[in-house]
Amino acid sequence: MHDNDSSLIIDSDEGEKSANTSSDCHKLPDTESKSVPVLPSQCRNISSNMDQLQAEKPENQDSSLVQPTTRRSRRGFIPLSQLTINPEDVLKTRGCSDTEKLKVIEETEGWIVKIKPECADNLKASKVRFPKHLTLAFLGEVADSFKYCVNNVDTRYKHLKRKYQWEDTEEEKDWFYKPSSPVNPPNSDGINEGPFYPTSAMLPDASLLEVIRIDHYRQMFTWKKRHANTLRRKAEYILDFKRKNRNDLYKVKWCGLPKYAATWVRPIDISSFRYEFARKVFEFWEALKKVVPHKKMPIVRRSNYSISSEYVSQLCSEYQKLKRESMIKICAENPLCDALLIENEYDVSGSPFNFEFISKNKFSGTQDQLESYEDEKKTQKDVADAMGYYCKETCGECSWNLYKEYALAVHKSTYTKHKHYKYIEERDYWKVCHPPDFLIFECIETCVCKKEGNCKLDMLKKLRDNHTKNRFLVSRTGDDRGWGLTAMQPFKQGEPVIEIWRKGLMYSMDLTQNDRNMAAYTVDSSRMGNLSRLINHSCDPNLVTYKIIKEDRNINRPHPVLFAARDIEIGDELSFNYKLTIIDQNEGSSRDDDNSESDEDCITVEDGRPFLCQCGSKKCIDREKHEKPKKKNLKRKNDSKASKSKKPKIG
Ligand SMILES: C[S@@+](CC[C@H](N)C(=O)[O-])C[C@H]1O[C@@H](n2cnc3c(N)ncnc32)[C@H](O)[C@@H]1O
Secondary structure, three states, rough: OOHHHHOOOOOOOHHHHHHHHOOOOOOOOOOOOOOOOHHHHHHHHHHHHHHHHHHHHHOOOOOOOOOOOOOOOOOOOOOHHOOOHHHHHHHHOOOOOOOOOOEEEEEEOOOEEEEEEEHHHHHHOOOOOOOHHHHHOHHHHOOHHHHHHHHEEEEEEHHHHHHOOOOOOHHHHHHOOOOOOOOOOOOOOOOOOOOOHHHHHOOOOOOOOHHHHHHHHHHHHHHHHHHHHHHOOOEEEEEEEEOOOOEEEEEEEEEEEOOOHHHEEOHHHHHOOOHHHHHHHHHOOOOOOOOOHHOOOOEEEOOOOOHHHHHHHHHHHHHHHHHHHHHHHHHOOOOOOOOOEEEOOOOOOOOOOOEEOOOOOOOOOOHHHHHHHHHHHHHHHHEEEHHOOOOOOOOOHHHHHHHHHHHHHOOOOOOOOOOOOOEEEHHOOOOOOOOOOOEEEEEOOHHHHHHHHHOOOOHHHHHOOOOOOOEEEEEOOOOOOOEEEEEEEOEEOOOOOEEOOEEEEOOEEEEOOOOOOOOOEEEEOOEEEEEHHHOOEOOOOOOOEEEEEEEOOOOOOOEEEEEEOOOOOOOOOEEEOOEEEEEEEOEEEEEOOOOOOOOOOOOOOOOOOOOOOOOOOOOOOOOHOOHHHHHHHHHHHHHHHHHOOOOOOOO
C-alpha cells in the first residue's frame, strides 16, 4: 500500500492541495517529446505505472477488512484503509462484554459498520448511544480513531440538511433501534450474508421519503470523497481531467454511484481495481481525442491544464452513447439475456421495482367477479361468432364489420370501409393508420387469414410475441419525475411499442368505453405491471394510446397499447399524454389539456392535477410555473418601469 498519508485526501477541493504537497504524485513521463499532447500511447504508461504499484501492494492485504496499524497520518488519524475494527473491542469500548450474545459487527465497504438487526435491541439495552447522524445511516461509532470520520459525516449531514431543508422528525430519533431483517436468510452458521439490509425491510413503517433519505445517507457514507480512492468500487468512466502543478487528476464516476458522487483522484491513489482503472484512463483519452481539437489537448510540459467545460459535457454525452451501445451489444450478443437494463446516474434511490412484474393482466376481483367476467367474455365471443365477426374470405373482413358497428353506434359517424394498418413499402413495416380514438379490432383465431397464416392485422399478437425483443432502459430522469423508460431500439411512426398497463398517478386506466350499464373495468398497475408503468407523462409525447379489441370482441375490454406518435430514436425517453384534467370545483367544469383524444379515460383529480408537469417540452401546460422567478421579477420590473414612464406628466 502506498504509505504517503497525504495521498488519502483526494476530493474536488482538497485533491489539489494534496497534489501540491505530495512528492511522488502520479504524472505522465516527461521523457517523450515535450510539446506532444497526452495521447493514448502515453496512457499505456499510466497502466504500466499502475501495474508496478499493484505489485507493491502486500499480497495478504484484504481491503475488505480495515488493517491494524500504528502509523498515524500527519493529521493525527489513522488512514482508514489501514485500520482494523475488531467488533469485540468495539463492543468492549462501549461496555458490551457479552460478546457471545453480541456478534455485532460485519465490516464491509471500507469503513461502514453494519449492525446485525438482532443486536440492535441488545445495544439499546446496554445503553449504547450513537450520534444521531450515524444512527440514521446505520453506522456504528466504532473507535476513537474514527472520530474524524464522525466529524466529517456530521459536517456532511449538516450540509445536506441545509441543502434539502430537511427537518427532524420524531421517528428519526428511533430509527436505529428498529429491528430489521436481512435480505438473505442466514447461512448454515447462522450468519447473515445479505449484502445490505434494505431500508424498507429495516423500517417497515417508515414513509417512502424517510426510506429514501436513509438510503441516501447510507450511500453518502459509502462514497465519501475523502476515501473514494480506498473504496472497493470500480471506476465506471472518467469524466474530466486536470493537471495542477504537474500532478494529474482524473474525475471518476464510480460504478453504482450517481454522477454527483464523482471524485477527483490521482491514479496512484487508486488502491483497488487498478488494471480496470488504467483501462478507463486509456478509454478516456480515446474519447477525449474525439471531442477536443488536437491543439487543445494537454501537452506534457505544461504544468497546469484543465479541459474546457464545453468539451467535458460533449465527452459525457459521448460516454452515454457508448455506454448505451455497449448495453445493446450485450443484449444482442446474449439471446438468453432477458435482463432489464437499469441506469441511474443522478441519485442514489434504489430500484424502481416496488411492484410485481407480470407479463399478463391479472384479474384483481373476487372469484365471483372473475367467474362473471369470464361468462361475459364467453357470451360476447359467442355473439361475435354468431354474428360472423371474423374474416371469412379476406384478411380485414372482421375488422371492417366490427368497425362499422362500432363507428355507427358510438361515433354516430358515417361508415367508410376501414383499414387499421397500412403497409409502408419504402420502409417495410405496417403502421396504424387512423386516429387513436377509434378502437382497433384485430383478427382472431377463427379468421381465415389466421388459419392460412397470412394475417396482417394482428399487431398486438406480434407485440406480445416479441415483447422481450423490444428493448427498453429503465432510467432515472434526473428531475422530480423519478424513473422513466428509454427506448433502446428505434421505432417508426405508427408502430406499436408496448402494451400499457397503467395510467397516471394512480397507475390505472379505465377501459370502459360507452356502456354505462356494465361494470367498469380498470387496468391498475400500482402493485403489478409491466415496464409501461414507468413511462412518464409529456405534453408533447412520442407515444399515443390506442385500444385494441381481441378475442372476446367486447368493446368494454380493449387492450391499451402505446404506438409511436413519431419516429423514435435509441436513447429517446418514452412518454405519453396522461390527459391530466383539472376539475374546477367552483364551476364544476373540467379542462382537458388534450382535446385530440376522447376524455373517457382522463385522470380527474378534484383538487387539481396530481402533479405539476415537468416534461420540459415547449408545449408543457406547466411551463410558466417552472420558469425562473428571475424572469418574472424582471418582467415586473420592466412593467413598473414602463408604467412609470407612461405616467402622464402633471402640469
Ligand atoms: C406512472 S408513474 C411514472 C413512473 C414514475 N416516474 C416512477 O418513478 O415510478 C407516474 C408518476 O410519475 C411522475 N411523473 C410522470 N410524468 C411526470 C411529469 N411530466 N412531470 C412530473 N412528474 C411526472 C408523477 O409523480 C406521477 O405520479
